[in-house]
Amino acid sequence: MTEESKQSTALNKLVHDARAPLNRISMNAELIKLVLENDMPKQKAIEALDKIILNCQQCSESLQNITDHNND
Template sequence: MASPQQAKPLNELVHDARAPLNRISMNAELIKLVLENDMPVEKALEALDKIIVNCQACSDSLQLISDSK
């Protein structure tokens, strides 16, 4: 039996995969600002942690897309 996530239409699954990509992009921009403006290193480390988490979330979403076929 398919899980509720797998029952979603393809466009919703793609949307779910795109959301973490947007967060990854925003956090990469934050790291760039930190490095360019001599801001605290902790801000960059927090952004990197968020990037790692969102890469995994995107991977999970893509796996759901793959499994839904």
């Protein structure tokens, strides 16, 4: 495997790792929307918001890893 191919594979993994929390953020935002539209328990929305905050932090870390990888 060439060095360029290794870098491409590593970059693809880093992008995948950043995309996963974004998908979880989207799913939890949809859950909050359903909670608000259907008068479901407020606690469900709070739990979803906590997950969104955690996943935003994970995404930020993943993006930092991409930046660090790019600077190597």
